Amino acid sequence: MQSLKESLLELITETSTNLPPDVRAAIQQAKEKENSGTRAALALSTISDNIQMAEENTSPICQDTGMPTFYVYVPVGANQIKISQAIREAIVEATQNGKLRPNSVDSLTGENSGNNLGEGVPVIHYEQWEKDEIEVKLILKGGGCENKNIQYSLPCELEGLGRAGRDLDGIRKCILHSVYQAQGQGCSAGFIGVGIGGDRTTGYELAKKQLFRKAHDSNPNPDLARLEEYIMENANKLSIGTMGFGGTTTLLGCKIGAMHRIPASFYVSVAYNCWAFRRQGITVDPETGKIKRWLYKEQPTVKPVTVSESATKTETSAPREVRLTPPISEEAIRSLRVGDIVILDGLIHTGRDALHKYLIDHEAPVDLNGGVIYHCGPVMLKDANGNWEVKAAGPTTSIREEPYQADIIKKFGIRAVIGKGGMGSRTLEGLKEHGAVYLNAIGGAAQYYADCITGVDGVHFMEFGVPEAMWHLHVKNFAAIVTMDSHGNSLHKDVEMDSLKRLSQFKEKVFS
Numbered sequence: 001m002q003s004l005k006e007s008l009l010e011l012i013t014e015t016s017t018n019l020p021p022d023v024r025a026a027i028q029q030a031k032e033k034e035n036s037g038t039r040a041a042l043a044l045s046t047i048s049d050n051i052q053m054a055e056e057n058t059s060p061i062c063q064d065t066g067m068p069t070f071y072v073y074v075p076v077g078a079n080q081i082k083i084s085q086a087i088r089e090a091i092v093e094a095t096q097n098g099k100l101r102p103n104s105v106d107s108l109t110g111e112n113s114g115n116n117l118g119e120g121v122p123v124i125h126y127e128q129w130e131k132d133e134i135e136v137k138l139i140l141k142g143g144g145c146e147n148k149n150i151q152y153s154l155p156c157e158l159e160g161l162g163r164a165g166r167d168l169d170g171i172r173k174c175i176l177h178s179v180y181q182a183q184g185q186g187c188s189a190g191f192i193g194v195g196i197g198g199d200r201t202t203g204y205e206l207a208k209k210q211l212f213r214k215a216h217d218s219n220p221n222p223d224l225a226r227l228e229e230y231i232m233e234n235a236n237k238l239s240i241g242t243m244g245f246g247g248t249t250t251l252l253g254c255k256i257g258a259m260h261r262i263p264a265s266f267y268v269s270v271a272y273n274c275w276a277f278r279r280q281g282i283t284v285d286p287e288t289g290k291i292k293r294w295l296y297k298e299q300p301t302v303k304p305v306t307v308s309e310s311a312t313k314t315e316t317s318a319p320r321e322v323r324l325t326p327p328i329s330e331e332a333i334r335s336l337r338v339g340d341i342v343i344l345d346g347l348i349h350t351g352r353d354a355l356h357k358y359l360i361d362h363e364a365p366v367d368l369n370g371g372v373i374y375h376c377g378p379v380m381l382k383d384a385n386g387n388w389e390v391k392a393a394g395p396t397t398s399i400r401e402e403p404y405q406a407d408i409i410k411k412f413g414i415r416a417v418i419g420k421g422g423m424g425s426r427t428l429e430g431l432k433e434h435g436a437v438y439l440n441a442i443g444g445a446a447q448y449y450a451d452c453i454t455g456v457d458g459v460h461f462m463e464f465g466v467p468e469a470m471w472h473l474h475v476k477n478f479a480a481i482v483t484m485d486s487h488g489n490s491l492h493k494d495v496e497m498d499s500l501k502r503l504s505q506f507k508e509k510v511f512s
């Protein structure tokens with residue numbers, strides 16, 4: 001088993017940096033269906049470029065390399081203690097190499113362990129089998145989409161859909177609702193794994209396990225196959241679209257599994273995965289620890305997009321582009337409208353959960369007047385000269401800062417907040433009152449944005465850990481879309497209301 005650690009390091013690196021062909025094919029199909037010139041088409045083309053860049057740079061596709069979760073199948077007699085040790089060593093090395101972001105945080109003290117190890121991290125599941133090889137599957141599922149997982153307890157009442165009973169039709173409603181409630185916040189277009197039955201724990205486990213199925217397989221259970229097809233066809237009619245910008249593709253894959261339950265409980269558990277669907281697997285020789293085979297490398301046979309589905313090439317009018325350099329004036333901000341593209345040059349500052357909480361009661365270490373805050377937790381490495389290098393730097397889900405954002409904008413005179421997924425009514429009110437905008441960057445496009453960062457001008461609050469620290473970054477040609485302006489307009493609010501209306505068309509019974 002001498003080579004096991006090296007094999008696992010290769011597995012982690014490959015998972016984090018090279019999206020599997022079946023996932024790429026699903027994204028490519030979505031791209032072909034989207035009308036060119038729309039915001040969704042723009043987002044999908046950034047996503048495609050980002051996937052390519054990550055592969056070429058062998059760098060993380062998304063800066064959030066998630067909760068490393070391994071499923072290991074072992075021959076009878078294999079030493080699981082040694083395998084776990086090799087996994088932990090490979091995780092530490094992958095973190096040192098910048099293939100994983102240090103993501104393991106002590107829940108009580110908030111301290112980041114710095115090496116991706118911790119109580120319960122990484123997650124390792126074992127199962128024995130009769131084969132004489134080891135199989136290791138890995139999923140790196142990030143926090144934004146994990147936060148969009150949802151569990152329903154049937155019967156229940158669902159917004160837009162009415163009563164969902166303990167039958168296939170009730171399950172159908174739960175799944176449609178799960179896509180609606182995620183909006184764009186889990187970096188849609190997404191993949192869902194659904195677990196029917198079990199208890200609260202095993203239901204979610206079953207849901208997550210579905211994510212290991214290939215994107216283009218079909219369910220051996222005919223009822224579930226029918227349900228999967230139905231969901232794929234109809235969830236996309238919600239028009240939430242890529243990043244929640246509206247558009248033809250909201251869901252890239254739906255895989256459903258079922259298990260027994262006890263009489264009183266009936267759970268439908270949904271694991272939502274972003275487009276940056278990083279899962280890979282290997283089989284390993286138990287003697288040497290060397291890789292024998294990769295599990296998700298073959299090209300899928302994909303139905304070509306039909307003419308009626310493919311994008312009409314009628315270009316929508318090109319959005320207005322506005323170039324800005326902080327400090328930004330109130331006048332420049334008030335001239336922006338939802339749909340404009342802002343291109344930033346100059347200094348911006350990262351800030352996410354820990355910083356927003358801190359700034360409520362403390363002063364900022366730098367002048368933020370007219371400034372730009374970027375909701376981002378980057379992957380950073382020091383180069384040979386001890387200088388910081390940005391390895392990946394896409395936006396994080398902004399809605400988590402909703403309790404703080406309006407107050408922070410007011411207190412420090414901030415003019416623009418960059419993030420993804422949009423924010424709520426309190427922030428919208430704050431933007432209007434103080435003259436600021438919300439800029440939506442493309443979630444997961446961590447290589448694309450890292451490429452716009454020309455230098456690191458220092459860091460504050462390293463004690464918060466790398467992702468939560470306040471990084472001062474010089475950017476050039478950093479593009480993001482105004483999705484909330486200073487006149488009370490919010491694309492997110494509009495898409496949410498529109499998709500709720502569309503959801504209600506699925507109220508009537510379909511499966512008996």
Ligand SMILES: O=C(O)C[C@H](O)C(=O)O
Pocket residue numbers: 063064142143144145185186187376377395396397398
């Ligand atoms: O933690 C992050 O960098 C992003 C997170 O995965 C998110 O989607 O909000």
Ligand code: SF4
Pocket residue numbers: 062063064065066141142143144145185186187274275276394395396397443444445
């Ligand atoms: S930022 Fe988006 S793409 Fe990255 S892990 Fe979070 S949900 Fe996924």
